[in-house]
Amino acid sequence: MTSSSNDRLSPVLTRIDAGLDATLDRLMGFLRIPSISTDPAYKSDCDRAADWLVSELQSLGVTAEKRPTPGHPMVVGHAGPDSANAPHLLFYGHYDVQPVDPLNLWSSDPFDPKVETRAGVKMICGRGSSDDKGQLMTFVEACRAWVAEHGSLPCRVTFFFEGEEESGSPSLIPFMKENAAELTADVALICDTSMVAPGVPSIASQLRGMLKDEFTLKGPKMDLHSGHYGGPALNPLREISKIIASFHDDQGRVAVEGFYDGVHEVPEDIKRQWEGCGFNEAEYLGLAGMSKPHGEAGYSALEQQWARPTLEINGLWGGYNGVGSKTVIPAEAHCKITCRLVGDMDPQDLQKKLRAHVEARCPQDAEIVWDNTPEGSPAAVMNTNRPEFEQARKALTDEWDREAVFSGMGGSIPIAGFFTSVLGMDSMLIGFANDDDRIHSPNEKYNLESFHKGMRSWARILDALSK
Amino acid sequence: MTSSSNDRLSPVLTRIDAGLDATLDRLMGFLRIPSISTDPAYKSDCDRAADWLVSELQSLGVTAEKRPTPGHPMVVGHAGPDSANAPHLLFYGHYDVQPVDPLNLWSSDPFDPKVETRAGVKMICGRGSSDDKGQLMTFVEACRAWVAEHGSLPCRVTFFFEGEEESGSPSLIPFMKENAAELTADVALICDTSMVAPGVPSIASQLRGMLKDEFTLKGPKMDLHSGHYGGPALNPLREISKIIASFHDDQGRVAVEGFYDGVHEVPEDIKRQWEGCGFNEAEYLGLAGMSKPHGEAGYSALEQQWARPTLEINGLWGGYNGVGSKTVIPAEAHCKITCRLVGDMDPQDLQKKLRAHVEARCPQDAEIVWDNTPEGSPAAVMNTNRPEFEQARKALTDEWDREAVFSGMGGSIPIAGFFTSVLGMDSMLIGFANDDDRIHSPNEKYNLESFHKGMRSWARILDALSK
Structure with missing residues (x-):
C-alpha cells in the first residue's frame, strides 16, 4: 500500500466511522419499505423501494434511473471516471425481500427495524437487514463517503439493482441481454453471501x-x-x-462410472486456507443433528460441502x-x-x-x-488469477485484521453464472452476512459489525482496485 | 362308494339337471336385489336380500331367520338330522355385493342379470353372479334337490350368511362370539373361492x-x-x-435372519398335484406384464405365490x-x-x-x-388329515372327471381364520369360480358350468360326508 493511497483512504474510513448513525438512519428508511416481490399485494412497495434507491444514488452524484421490466423495475446507475489504471466495476444487489410469514414468530414488526443488543452483539433487526438491503447498502454508503471526501469515485462504477431475486428473477436475463453493452464492466462485485465464520472475511471463489x-x-x-x-x-x-x-x-x-471425471483435489494452499478459516464443523453438523460428516470418507465436512x-x-x-x-x-x-x-x-x-x-x-x-x-x-470457479481477487483479499485482510479466505460454497448463486454466460464478465462474491442471520426466516438480523466493517471493506476495495 | 349311496345320490343329481332352469330363475331373482353393503343408500336392499334368503331356506324346510346386527343382518338357519355317522356342517356365504362403478363399463345393467353365450361359453352375467350369490346358491340348491328327493338333508346343516363381507365384516366376530354355541359345527364349508384352472376342482388347503x-x-x-x-x-x-x-x-x-424359520418345503405329493393342476404360469405372469417369476430362484410361480x-x-x-x-x-x-x-x-x-x-x-x-x-x-393350513377332505376331494373328482386338487392361495380368506380362532372349527374352502369372473369389476359373470356342476358337486359332497 503506497502512502498516497493511504492518504486518500484514511479520511474515507474516518468519515464512515463518524457517519455511522446517519447511514443507519438511511438503512432503516430502506428497511421500512415492505418490498416483498413474490406477493402482488406489495407491487407498489417494490416500486417505492426502487424509487428510494434511485434517489439515494442520485444524492451521491450517480446518474441513476428506474428501468421498467414486465415485473418489478431494475435500478441502473453510472458514476465515476474512466481510468486506464482501474477497472470498470459493476455492483449488483437486490432490493426485494422474502415474505415474513409466520408473522407470529417475529419478536417485533419485520418492517419496523431496530438496532438491538442480543447476547452482547449489536444487530440490525428486520426483514431485508441481511438479505440483501443491508448488504447492498454497505457498498452504496462506502461510495457516498468516498464521493463526499473526494468529489467523485476513484473508478467507473455501474450500479445494478434487481427487484425479483426472491421470486425467481424472471426479468433478469432478458434485461441483461437487452442492455448488455451498458451492463458489461470489467468485473462484477456481488454482495449477497456470508462469511465462512464470524469475523472471517471471505471471497466465494467456487460455487458448485x-x-x-x-x-x-x-x-x-x-x-x-x-x-x-x-x-x-x-x-x-x-x-x-x-x-x-x-x-x-x-x-x-x-459409484456411477466416470462420475468423478473433471473433479480436482483442492490445492494444498487453498486447503490450508480453509483449515484456518474458522469454520466450526461441530457447530455446522450439530445444527442439523449430526455428529459426523456423512459424505465421502477422508474429506472434511467443509470439503464435502464445497469441493466434492x-x-x-x-x-x-x-x-x-x-x-x-x-x-x-x-x-x-x-x-x-x-x-x-x-x-x-x-x-x-x-x-x-x-x-x-x-x-x-x-x-x-x-x-x-x-x-x-x-x-x-457447471460449477462456477471464479477467476482468482485476476489481480482484483488478490487486491480485494488484501483489502479485506487489512480491514478485519484476519486473513481473508477464498471460500467455497455448496450451493449456487445464479447471478454469477449469468454474468459469465450472458455478459462474459467475471464476478467477485464478497458478503458480510453470518450463517445465523436467519435470512428467509423470522427475526432476520444483520450484525452492526457486518454493516460497519462492510462499508469500510468496500472503501478499501475501491481504493485497492483503483490504483 | 357303496351301491346304497349311489342309490340316494343319483336321483338328486337327476333332479338338479332337470331343474336347472328353475334354479336359474331363483338365482336371477336373488341377483336382481342390489345388496351393495358398503353404500348406505342400499341398506333396505341388503335387508331385502336377507329376507329373500330366509324365505328361500324356509321353502326347503330349514328353520331360518334374519338376525339383527349393528350393520346388515345375518341369516342363520338349521336343518337336518343329527347323525352319529355324519358331521354337523356349517355352510358360509355372503349375500352382499360390491359396488358397480364405473357403470359405463358394464355391457348391460348389473342388476338385470342374463344368461349369455360369449365365445361359446354360457355364463350368468350380473353383479354377484360369482361373488358370492351364485356360489352360495350352488349349495342351497343342492340342499333343495336333496330335500325334495329324500324329505330331509342327510346330515345336520347350519346355514350362515353374512351381509357385510364386501365392507369389512364389522359385525362378524361379535356375532360369532355371541352365538358361538349355535354356530359351532364339526366343520365349515365356505364357497367363496376360485378353481385353480378352468375345470379343475379345487379345495384351498393353505392360505398365507x-x-x-x-x-x-x-x-x-x-x-x-x-x-x-x-x-x-x-x-x-x-x-x-x-x-x-x-x-x-x-x-x-x-435376507432377514431367521425369516424362514417355520417354513416347510412343499411335500412331493402336493407338489406333483400342483404341477398337474392346470395352472397356466405364462398366462398368469403375462396378465401382469411379466415374462418370468421374480420371486425366489428355484421355485415356480405357483410355489412362490402359494407356498413361499x-x-x-x-x-x-x-x-x-x-x-x-x-x-x-x-x-x-x-x-x-x-x-x-x-x-x-x-x-x-x-x-x-x-x-x-x-x-x-x-x-x-x-x-x-x-x-x-x-x-x-399366521398362515392357515387346513387340516387335510380330516377324513372329510379326502371324501370331498373324491366327490369333486367324480363330478368334474378331473382329479381334484388341494390348492394353495396367495392371499387370505379371513373367515376361515375366524372359524378357527373364534369357534375352534376347521374349514373346507370349495368354490367353483374362475379367475376370469371379473369379481369386484364391471361385467362380473359366473359360468353356467360352475353353477350347474357346483350344485352337483355339493350334492356329491353331502352324500360323501354323510355316510
Missing part, C-alpha cells in the same frame, strides 16, 4: 454446479394384489431401492402412502435426483453416465422412463 | 398369513438445503433405500414428490411393509426379526420409529 434429473421405474402393467401376485411379481419399490442403494459405495463415494460433488435423492415415492395398510404391489416407483457439480464436471456428460448407471440396473420386465426436462449448470 | 409393519427413518433435525448440506448430510432417502435393498439377496430370497413367504414394500415415500425439483435433503423417509406368511411362521416372532434387521442397519445420527399398530396373522 447442478444437474437435476428424475425417473420412473415401471414394472407390472397395473397395481397388483400382494396376495395373488406377491412372490412372483417384480416390485418397483424394491427395484428402485436397489438402484438408489447402488449409487454410493460403503465409503460414501458415488454429490448425488442426492430429493424425492422418492410409490405405492400407498396414506394411513393404514394396503396390500398393493404398485406398478411404478419414482425418484428425483440432484447432483452438485464441482471442477470441470460436465452436466450433459454426467447425465449420460447417470442414466446409463440406472438403465444398466433396470431388471427384466421393467422399464426406466426419464423426465424430459433435466437441467444442468 | 400376513404381517404388516411400517417405519420412519428420521435423519436430520429438519429438511436441509442440498447446496448448504449436500455431502455432509445423512440423506434418509438413501438410507431407507439401502435398508430395503438389504431385505433380499440376489436370488430373491429374504414374502417381504414386500407396499409404500415408500419421502422428500419432494410434486412437479419440478426441490433441492431438499428431507428429514424423514417412510416405508410400509407386508410379509406373507406360510407354514408355522409366527407373526410376532417375525416382527421382532424384521425390526432387528432394520434397526441393525440404522446409521449413526438416524433413528427408526415404528408404527405402533402392526397386525399379524
